[in-house]
Amino acid sequence: MAxxxxxxxxxxxxxxxxxxxxxxxxxxxxxxxxxxxxxxxxATAAAMAQFDRDHGLDRPILVQYGRWxxxxxxxxxxxxxxxxxxxxxxxxxxxxxxxxxxxIVAFAVSIxxxxxxxxxxxxxxxxxxxxxxxxxxxxxVSVPGFWLAIVxxxxxxxxRDWFPPGGIAPLAKDWREHLRxxxxxxxxxxxxYMAVLTRMTRSSLLDVLGLDYMRxxxxxxxxxxxxxxxxxxxxxxxxVTIAGMSFGHMFGWALIIEQVFNIDGLSRxxxxxxxxxxxxxxxxxxxxxxxxxxxxNLCADMxxxxxxxRLASPA
Amino acid sequence: MSRFARRLANNFGGGSGxxxxxxxxxxxxxxxxxxxxxxxxxxxxxxxxxxxxxxPGFWFGTDQSGRDVLSRVIWGARASISVAAVAVVIGxxxxxxxxxxxxxxxxxxxxxxxxxxxxxxxxxxxLIWAIALVGIFGVGDGHWGPFTLGSELKLSMLLGVLYxxxxxxxxxxxxxxxxxxxxxxxxxxxxxxxxxxxxxDVLPNCLSPVIVQSTLLLAIGIVIEASVSFxxxxxxxxxxxxxxxxxxxxxYLLSGDWWLSVFPGAAISLSVVGFNLLGDGLRDRLDPRxxxxxxAT
Numbered sequence: 177m178a179x180x181x182x183x184x185x186x187x188x189x190x191x192x193x194x195x196x197x198x199x200x201x202x203x204x205x206x207x208x209x210x211x212x213x214x215x216x217x218x219a220t221a222a223a224m225a226q227f228d229r230d231h232g233l234d235r236p237i238l239v240q241y242g243r244w245x246x247x248x249x250x251x252x253x254x255x256x257x258x259x260x261x262x263x264x265x266x267x268x269x270x271x272x273x274x275x276x277x278x279x280i281v282a283f284a285v286s287i288x289x290x291x292x293x294x295x296x297x298x299x300x301x302x303x304x305x306x307x308x309x310x311x312x313x314x315x316x317v318s319v320p321g322f323w324l325a326i327v328x329x330x331x332x333x334x335x336r337d338w339f340p341p342g343g344i345a346p347l348a349k350d351w352r353e354h355l356r357x358x359x360x361x362x363x364x365x366x367x368x369y370m371a372v373l374t375r376m377t378r379s380s381l382l383d384v385l386g387l388d389y390m391r392x393x394x395x396x397x398x399x400x401x402x403x404x405x406x407x408x409x410x411x412x413x414x415x416v417t418i419a420g421m422s423f424g425h426m427f428g429w430a431l432i433i434e435q436v437f438n439i440d441g442l443s444r445x446x447x448x449x450x451x452x453x454x455x456x457x458x459x460x461x462x463x464x465x466x467x468x469x470x471x472x473n474l475c476a477d478m479x480x481x482x483x484x485x486r487l488a489s490p491a
Numbered sequence: 492m493s494r495f496a497r498r499l500a501n502n503f504g505g506g507s508g509x510x511x512x513x514x515x516x517x518x519x520x521x522x523x524x525x526x527x528x529x530x531x532x533x534x535x536x537x538x539x540x541x542x543x544x545x546x547p548g549f550w551f552g553t554d555q556s557g558r559d560v561l562s563r564v565i566w567g568a569r570a571s572i573s574v575a576a577v578a579v580v581i582g583x584x585x586x587x588x589x590x591x592x593x594x595x596x597x598x599x600x601x602x603x604x605x606x607x608x609x610x611x612x613x614x615x616x617x618l619i620w621a622i623a624l625v626g627i628f629g630v631g632d633g634h635w636g637p638f639t640l641g642s643e644l645k646l647s648m649l650l651g652v653l654y655x656x657x658x659x660x661x662x663x664x665x666x667x668x669x670x671x672x673x674x675x676x677x678x679x680x681x682x683x684x685x686x687x688x689x690x691x692d693v694l695p696n697c698l699s700p701v702i703v704q705s706t707l708l709l710a711i712g713i714v715i716e717a718s719v720s721f722x723x724x725x726x727x728x729x730x731x732x733x734x735x736x737x738x739x740x741x742x743y744l745l746s747g748d749w750w751l752s753v754f755p756g757a758a759i760s761l762s763v764v765g766f767n768l769l770g771d772g773l774r775d776r777l778d779p780r781x782x783x784x785x786x787a788t
Contacts, residue, residue, distance in 0.1 A: 187610075190611065191610065191611040194607075194611035194614075195611055195612075198612070202624075202627050206627060206628065317763075318767065320718070322721060322737070323756030326737065326741065326756065327752070327753065327756065330749050334744060334745055341744065424615075425618075427616075428619040429718075432618075435721070435722050447724075450622075450625070458623060462619060465615065466614065466615050466619075469616065469619075470614060
């Protein structure tokens with residue numbers, strides 16, 4: 177288990193490093209330099225050189241990368257934006273919790289629903305429940321979340337007054353309003369993965385239930401609930417892997433969903449940074465995304481290793 | 492079903508695969524024939540007929556500038572399909588060659604470097620990469636020395652690069668197995684050169700999973716193009732795309748003008764269903780061993 181953790185964590189670290197290097201080199205190699213963006217088109221060469229010297233942009237790219245990395249690793253500091261002069265940690269800290277809450281709610285709800293629905297569909301194979309689950313699985317992967325969001329806003333927020341059409345009500349003021357305001361966005365965010373995970377749970381559980389040792393378990397007189405629990409433990413392995421990836425993917429889709437619902441989350445920060453050509457901020461936000469994604473995958477691997485100890489021993 | 496219909500359906504892995512093929516074919520016809528099929532000019536501003544509800548004159552209604560929504564949806568197919576298709580072609584060119592090389596020279600440093608690098612790129616979801624890259628390379632037309640790249644072509648090139656790891660992984664898995672097969676050994680003993688064996692023996696045997704994966708990537712490409720254009724980073728107005736039509740419609744949500752958002756969105760969903768059904772059908776037909784669910788983006 178510890179060996180597996182170290183190996184996986186090492187691989188995760190390697191991808192974080194590679195991604196950050198690619199991002200860093202790309203943002204530093206584009207034609208518009210921060211000096212030109214901040215000082216404007218008519219800046220003199222001397223003024224631009226001075227700007228570069230002040231911000232350490234005249235050094236070799238690998239030295240800049242090293243310093244940036246050092247800031248992140250040693251001080252947890254994403255740096256200061258060249259264009260706005262704002263500390264990026266503060267900007268991320270202000271917007272990340274909003275996005276994180278949305279994603280966690282969406283993730284939790286879709287996991288609970290897809291496990292329940294997928295299990296029911298597998299146990300009651302070819303029943304009404306099964307057909308319903310399969311229909312939801314097909315519809316869920318076909319309808320893009322941000323379009324579903326628009327349709328749901330029209331139906332539930334404009335035509336009827338059931339949910340607010342956008343924004344997030346502060347939790348401190350009224351928790352009921354808060355829940356109402358995150359219901360639609362998190363549903364739209366989660367529905368695709370709910371469909372994928374329902375389908376996976378169903379097919380994976382059906383596979384396991386058909387195996388010989390399941391027949392043995394039933395034949396030896398175990399109660400149906402106990403048999404199902406054993407089956408689920410093995411059937412969940414692929415589901416957990418995909419669920420771990422879903423968490424990171426949901427983070428990406430939250431960008432779009434937040435835009436539909438006018439939510440002031442990480443997406444607003446990223447899109448504003450893109451409009452202002454604030455590349456350092458773009459880079460910082462993408463690093464945050466990568467970090468979340470890598471951590472989610474690592475957690476999924478570890479959970480799988482505890483579900484099925486065979487995965488923990490080196491192949 | 493008549494015998495002909497059944498044989499036709501079997502070519503696409505069954506009835507749902509055939510349905511997917513029909514949807515995809517319709518889309519292709521709309522995309523290619525947009526200038527002749529669309530009833531009106533998608534850019535024609537018509538102040539008299541602003542915000543018309545769907546009716547006999549305008550089947551899908553008109554938008555805030557009186558432009559015909561039906562014509563814009565038809566032209567939007569062109570933007571979506573071309574971005575997705577160019578991206579898949581680039582991804583196939585890069586992914587299949589890298590996958591073939593890494594799979595054929597298995598166990599060497601070429602394989603290690605290629606696969607580790609591709610895995611790191613695949614460590615971030617495609618959507619986030621796409622938005623980050625568009626953010627870095629700028630929105631709108633790109634200028635590379637004397638060349639100008641339209642926003643659509645730029646988006647498809649970025650997306651194409653992001654498809655490389657997925658297609659490389661698919662090719663690599665098959666190529667690694669095929670390269671160990673006896674017929675490859677036989678070709679080697681005949682003295683055939685490695686590039687020749689790769690192209691004429693290994694490549695043809697790797698194509699089925701690549702075709703299946705590419706069909707699914709087309710669906711993903713359509714959704715990504717729509718999403719990126721929706722947040723204003725993809726296809727730029729006035730060129731109609733389903734994504735930027737939805738972005739426009741976002742401003743008229745609260746006034747109840749539903750047709751502005753329902754039709755482009757339905758077009759996206761229908762295309763995604765079409766490519767997914769076709770992809771699943773082709774998988775049943777070409778590659779039944781690998782019947783796993785694909786996770787989009």
